[in-house]
Amino acid sequence: MAIKIDMLRCFQAVANHGSLAAAATVLGRTPSAISMMLKQFEEHIGAPLFETARKARLTPLGALILTEAQRELGHFDRTIQAIEGLSQAKLGSVRLAVTPSVAQTVLPPVLQRFMQDHPKVRIDLRDMDSTAVADELIHDRADIGLASIASLPGFERQILFSDAFGVVCRADHPLSQNWHDLSWADLQGVDFIVNGLCAQISDEAFQPVLDAARLTVRNTASLLGLVQAGMGLTLLPRLAVLPGFNDLCFLPLRDTTVRRTVWMVTPPRQMVPPAVRAFAEVLRRLRINDRSSVDGSGTGIGKLSHMVKDTDAETSADADADADAGMR
16 A cells, blocks of 8 residues: 555644544544554554554654655645645746836736735736737747737737827927927928837828938837937827826827727637736726826826827727727
8 A cells, every 4th residue: 555645644643742532633533544544554664653552652763754754744735835826826927028118107007916916926027129029929938918019820819908199299399389280291390200119100191201210219218218308209109108208298190090009919818827817817907098097097107298188089989999899
């Protein structure tokens, strides 16, 4: 007969409590069941574990075996806890590949909530452009990708949010004084800084602005720093304006409806660990709109200038409908 975990647990209980009756109470069994288990254990090793029938004192061999039994039971219990923790999303890790604007404007309240509910789950967050996010997912270096990327074979994709593009400039820029009818034509002849998100705009009227630009900046924080320093203006989605740039303006364009769509991309649900599924579920419950808020709490981005123009109600309704559709 092989040695079983129950044999070790009964032996440890009797040794720790000094009697069959006390061990039976702790383990929720009858004294006769404990006695039979100990007898089977002693028959297997071929020697007594206790000096007397009262089980009050261990034999020298029994003392040595107790040390090994305690070590094995401790390891077994820790293994069971780890397995249960992983299966219930109490343990594990989540690898996130996200664009910088999402990392700084959308994720803070998500991370705070998730880490409070799952204090033993580790988060690995890396920010990069959308192309790099797709590459991380394809090469299994990320569990969840948040970016503006096309559908990837073998992955599930869901809309996280959509926000409108607009001009970002200093509060003292001439365009900020008369922005109610801002159009593509107003951007011709100004110092324009190209960024990676400009590739998402297919409007033909925007092409002359791109052709005339001499400066391209990929990093969002560096881009906004240059705009802040007066090097020019740029075009960004509303939620890509990072917190801390309060002296900048976001100016909606009159003659375009182009929007950025940010997707949550994951492997199929059955292929990801419970901790990853739990984090994705928190993201699915988010309500994000381009009024600078997450869950309606106003924590989405830092406060912009008072010159931020409200887009019309129809555009807002379309954005909310897109987000709702993606979260169902």
